[in-house]
Amino acid sequence: MATQTAHAEQDVKPKSLIDYIQKDLPEHLDWWPYTLGAIPMTLFGILVGTGLLLTFYYVPSTERAYESVDQITHEIYLGWFVRGLHKTSVDLMILFLLFHVIRVFLTRAYQAPGELKWVSGSIVLFVTFAMGFTGYSLVFDNVSYWGMTVVTNMIGTLPVIGMPLLHLLRGGEDVSGVTLLRLYDLHTKLLPVLLGGLVIGHVVIVRLMGFVEVKESRHFHQFYPEHTLKMGMIAVGLLVVIVDLVMIFPPVLGPPANPQEVASDVSPPWYFSAPFMWITLLPGPLALWTLIGASGLFVVYPFLDRALVERGVPMELVNRVVATVAVAAMVALMYLDTQM
Amino acid sequence: MAIVHDDAGRRRFLSQAVMGFGMLFGIGTLGLRFVQFLIPSGKEKPLETVLIGAASKIPMGEAVSMDLGGQKLLVLKTDDGVVAFSRRCTDLGCLVSWNKEREQFICPCHQGTFDKTGRNISGPPPRPLDRFMITKRGEQLYVSIQSA
Ligand code: FES
Numbered sequence: 001m002a003t004q005t006a007h008a009e010q011d012v013k014p015k016s017l018i019d020y021i022q023k024d025l026p027e028h029l030d031w032w033p034y035t036l037g038a039i040p041m042t043l044f045g046i047l048v049g050t051g052l053l054l055t056f057y058y059v060p061s062t063e064r065a066y067e068s069v070d071q072i073t074h075e076i077y078l079g080w081f082v083r084g085l086h087k088t089s090v091d092l093m094i095l096f097l098l099f100h101v102i103r104v105f106l107t108r109a110y111q112a113p114g115e116l117k118w119v120s121g122s123i124v125l126f127v128t129f130a131m132g133f134t135g136y137s138l139v140f141d142n143v144s145y146w147g148m149t150v151v152t153n154m155i156g157t158l159p160v161i162g163m164p165l166l167h168l169l170r171g172g173e174d175v176s177g178v179t180l181l182r183l184y185d186l187h188t189k190l191l192p193v194l195l196g197g198l199v200i201g202h203v204v205i206v207r208l209m210g211f212v213e214v215k216e217s218r219h220f221h222q223f224y225p226e227h228t229l230k231m232g233m234i235a236v237g238l239l240v241v242i243v244d245l246v247m248i249f250p251p252v253l254g255p256p257a258n259p260q261e262v263a264s265d266v267s268p269p270w271y272f273s274a275p276f277m278w279i280t281l282l283p284g285p286l287a288l289w290t291l292i293g294a295s296g297l298f299v300v301y302p303f304l305d306r307a308l309v310e311r312g313v314p315m316e317l318v319n320r321v322v323a324t325v326a327v328a329a330m331v332a333l334m335y336l337d338t339q340m
Numbered sequence: 341m342a343i344v345h346d347d348a349g350r351r352r353f354l355s356q357a358v359m360g361f362g363m364l365f366g367i368g369t370l371g372l373r374f375v376q377f378l379i380p381s382g383k384e385k386p387l388e389t390v391l392i393g394a395a396s397k398i399p400m401g402e403a404v405s406m407d408l409g410g411q412k413l414l415v416l417k418t419d420d421g422v423v424a425f426s427r428r429c430t431d432l433g434c435l436v437s438w439n440k441e442r443e444q445f446i447c448p449c450h451q452g453t454f455d456k457t458g459r460n461i462s463g464p465p466p467r468p469l470d471r472f473m474i475t476k477r478g479e480q481l482y483v484s485i486q487s488a
Contacts, residue, residue, distance in 0.1 A: 149432070149433050149434065150432040150433065150449055153431075153432040153433040154432055157432075167380055168375070168378055168379060171378075171380050174410070178380070260407065260412070260435075261435070262434045262435050262437075262447075262448045262449065263448075264448065266434070266449050279432075279450060279464065280450040280463075280464065282464070283464055285466070287464070340451075
């Protein structure tokens with residue numbers, strides 16, 4: 001009997017997933033920083049599209065990888081443009097993910113009951129970094145070859161799981177063709193599927209959990225057409241900016257991988273340059289441990305926040321200080337990297 | 341609080357728990373097999389003795405770079421004799437090069453430096469460079485390496 005009444009109620013108020021996603025938004029979402037999450041999502045779409053195109057020409061073998069990237073960049077019609085779109089979109093995706101994280105952090109939008117939003121989002125961030133690493137390894141120029149060596153070795157220094165994980169990633173003792181193939185598979189199969197699922201999961205969680213309450217916000221901002229229209233406009237604007245950026249900064253290619261000689265400058269792409277400088281400045285294990293510790297702290301931050309609030313810590317202020325220090329440290333490390 | 345002797349409930353719980361664990365175990369071992377599929381088969385590499393040439397051919401204070409069976413090494417001749425170091429930096433595996441003026445091995449990746457005895461003197465490297473045994477038979481030098 002009970003199930004029947006439940007059914008009857010559902011007939012009156014059907015609530016499908018679509019309803020949840022189309023639910024109106026609180027008024028403060030009218031403000032543009034609250035669309036920062038939609039930008040990486042749009043970029044992810046561009047990345048999937050251009051990435052698919054690139055796989056038609058890319059060959060994941062040590063003999064042909066560099067050559068095929070060279071071909072894409074210099075011979076194939078609009079190849080440079082497709083590769084440029086792919087490259088620029090990664091840069092922007094990570095940049096806007098960071099902006100999004102900072103916005104959420106400063107407004108403390110991760111507060112109960114939204115911890116899951118933060119945790120799922122931080123996994124999205126980490127997987128995106130993994131995509132960045134595997135992607136730039138595929139180019140197989142000398143910088144990426146040695147980057148691959150250094151990063152896999154770094155994983156190998158982890159206790160217990162380090163060495164097995166290193167062998168799993170490299171498919172042997174050393175960086176070889178098997179390694180390239182594994183990173184290729186991760187980059188084009190496992191990780192994108194994982195990332196796609198995580199992004200959908202993250203958005204669904206955000207919609208189901210709802211947005212954080214802002215005190216003065218009483219009115220509602222329509223999801224459709226207002227918010228969707230705004231996001232659409234942002235997407236179009238973004239596309240224009242990306243196309244411009246690709247035109248101004250077409251993709252380049254360094255000298256090919258040379259296992260006999262380390263590249264003179266092994267600086268990774270900008271989004272890895274801060275941790276790169278960090279491991280250069282600090283003695284090995286300490287650098288790695290602080291990085292792992294910081295990432296762990298990052299994931300559990302909402303719970304930390306709650307515990308600290310109970311002890312009467314003014315988290316609003318703390319977050320502002322933490323964000324400023326973190327951004328300043330990152331910029332300083334990146335600057336140092338360009339100086340070396 | 342009274343103890344509820346709900347045997348039927350307990351029995352169901354127990355059997356479900358056992359089933360659940362069994363299932364997890366089964367799927368877990370299956371998953372582990374698949375991971376094993378991905379793990380490279382590591383064979384113990386045999387120790388080999390490779391001829392590197394006559395001692396007199398190696399110039400003083402110079403490090404000769406060679407690639408023997410996948411092992412990259414630098415053979416260095418100083419006043420103390422001839423030594424063979426692995427070029428693999430003990431930090432994160434970049435290749436070190438010999439800087440003659442400074443009499444140091446330099447790793448370009450994170451600016452690790454080693455002195456001429458292979459000792460790590462600055463930068464992130466946690467331990468000295470690996471050394472290979474050199475044996476002398478007559479004029480000829482041989483180095484013992486684990487070839488790949
Ligand atoms: S790999 Fe040589 S200093 Fe880091």
